Amino acid sequence: MxxxxxxxxxxxxxxxxxxxxxxxxxxxxxxxxxxxxxxxxxxxxxxxxxxxxxxxxxxxxxxxxxxxxxxxxDPEPLLELKKWVSYYERFWENKLSSLKRFVESDDSDVMDSFPPLTVVDRNEK
Known part of the structure; x- marks a missing residue:
């Protein structure tokens, strides 16, 4: 039953x-x-x-x-949540690995492909 x-x-x-x-x-x-x-x-x-x-x-x-x-x-029902989250962890891990490779890369071509950052002064009127 x-x-x-x-x-x-x-x-x-x-x-x-x-x-x-x-x-x-x-x-x-x-x-x-x-x-x-x-x-x-x-x-x-x-x-x-x-x-x-x-x-x-x-x-x-x-x-x-x-x-x-x-x-x-009673933590046992949380296993369902853990299983669901663990399935999607692979996407986070892939993105984090890609970000790590990008940040640690010395490839100037990769860095040059991004527009320069601009600083915005919020106090300016």
């Missing part, structure tokens, strides 16, 4: 900067929503909504401890 599909995917969940901050905060330790909320200027309810999105994407797990719910990072 397969697991039910999550309501939010990893890419949607990490698209929001607040949720990325939450993941970073939970990367070192388990925390209650009260403690987590102390790190943000938004309401506890707003923090809870962000945690719910992360939980629905499988990025955080919650556990009841007494009357308190504690949250912790």
């Amino acid at each position: 397969s697991e039910p599909a999550s309501k939010h995917d990893v890419f949607q969940a990490i698209a929001d900067p607040t949720r990325r901050r939450l993941l970073h905060l939970l990367s070192d330790q388990e925390m209650s929503v009260t403690i987590i909320s102390g790190h943000f200027t938004m309401s506890r309810t707003a923090v809870s909504k962000h945690l719910r999105v992360l939980a629905e994407a499988g990025l955080v797990k919650d556990q009841k401890v007494g009357r308190e719910t504690r949250y912790r990072l």
